[in-house]
Amino acid sequence: MQQTSTPITKDLVLIGGGHSHAIALRMWAMKPLEGVRITLITESSSTPYSGMLPGHIAGFYTHAECHINLRSLAQFAQAQLYIDTVVGLDLVNKQILCAHRPPVSFDVLSIDIGSTPASVNVPGANKYAIAAKPVANLLTQWQQIVEDNEKPLSLGIVGGGAGGVELALAMQGNLQNHVKIHLFHRDAEIMPHYGGWVRRRLQAILRQKGINLHLQETVIEVQPNKISCESGLKVECDRIFWVTQASAPGWIIESGLATDSQGFVQVNDYLQAISHPNIFAAGDIATMINYPRPKAGVFAVRQGKPLFNNLQKTLLAGRLQAYKPQKTYLSLIGTGDGKAIASWGNFGIGASPLLWNWKDKIDRQFMDRFHKLPSMSEPLVEMRCAGCGSKVGSTVLERVLQRLERIENTPDIVIGLDAPDDAAVVKVPEGKLMVHTIDYFPALVNDPFIFGQISANHCLSDIFAMGAIPQSVLAIASIPYATESKVEETLYQLLSGALLILNQAQIPLIGGHTTAGLELGFGLSCNGLASPHNASLLKVQTLMVICENDP
């Protein structure tokens, strides 16, 4: 969580923990911008490094070795981390719509969500084939296949681009003669974005390894355990993997961002959306209008640094720097057997173990940048007076309360948030005892929405432990110094989390106190009602009597 004495004035939100964002976050940690709050919204707390993914499937790398831990990285960059799936953008109100949380506001936005294999028109593909992305799902399915690997298996792979070819070689390398692999590709040659030498060499290697290469075959239907092609060819396969050409999620085009014909965000040489100057995109999801390139991890990695520079320049109102991706680049492709081939344009050598060792060294060095994050010294913070002047303004609070969904007050609440006063007033019904507790925590996680939920659950637990029924709660929150709109955003996320729990339990929020401080903190004072006969209260009553009688 951002700990700074400078008020937050800008929100930079990154959607997707892809390669470019991982690099940008690491660079941000080394050179943060005062007053900018950075938030990463991504589906999972780890993200795969594409260069080592085929090696993991081949059995050379563990899951941890080829995944970047986004939680540690976010912490290193003092970024908020929201684990959620983005499902839309409201560009008019500059908000990000998520599947499981309230909308998230931004000033500057960057998108690096990768792509998924296109399967649009092929009946049965979505239902019966395993898509190469999301990678987490691919790896879960693959793990099961490896664990159940008792009888010989036939696997179908649809798509003969770099991903499909590497997947075929890696699977073959792992399961060896326990597997028969069928690779389907609609063109006469595999890997359309590579030079002639690589295509021919890999085609020969695939055949040497006994992989059935079905070229000029267009898959038109997938049934359980069967692939049907336009030519009439039908092949029985126990499991089918879908690694076709990359596609973009529908919400990108629906948001109003300018996209290419396939729905990828069109960006200029600054990686800036051509339709919205405060939005950037990198990796597979972006199409550089002046430099079209294949959708490959290598480009996503290289865009990390220019993306970071231009995000900072935008926030500082500086001049953006143009970026021109290389046209020809060195490619090291593993063959699933501890060897690799190297290619540069139309030239290439291998397969050889030396090239694999070289690739392995480069990939491990890259991942070490994320696995061994340097320890940063604590930022210096200057103390502020935290008297009544630190109170968050009433207009901010009012706006937040209006945006929240709260349950109605119960008849016990005489003065609550509907007509707020200096203090809330509640009735204690006749014959009942009132149980009070208070708990308060500094931020436990760098996501205020989740933090609000955790705190609310914890605070209520004391009431339940006393055998009482919660009646009402008061909230106390400390929000990091920021401009009004940024305080509002944090408070909104925090209270949305707390109210999710309180509304489920039908407990009204009746008041509270919100202050600005160095770091996020939140707690609830809870009131509960209990019957005097309740067993767990008897010990308290006894204690009270003892205290009263004790001189």
Ligand SMILES: Cc1cc2nc3c(=O)[nH]c(=O)nc-3n(C[C@H](O)[C@H](O)[C@H](O)COP(=O)(O)OP(=O)(O)OC[C@H]3O[C@@H](n4cnc5c(N)ncnc54)[C@H](O)[C@@H]3O)c2cc1C
């Ligand atoms: C089997 C296979 C092997 C490959 N091998 C190679 C290789 O060896 N070399 C190479 O250069 N390329 C390879 N590729 C291609 C490579 O994986 C992609 O080009 C690369 O991952 C793109 O990187 P990215 O940063 O754009 O996004 P990704 O690496 O895909 O990361 C996107 C991130 O965004 C998150 N995300 C996605 N959608 C949402 C959402 N709606 N809300 C929130 N978060 C979201 C994801 O969880 C993920 O963390 C391979 C692809 C496949 C399928």
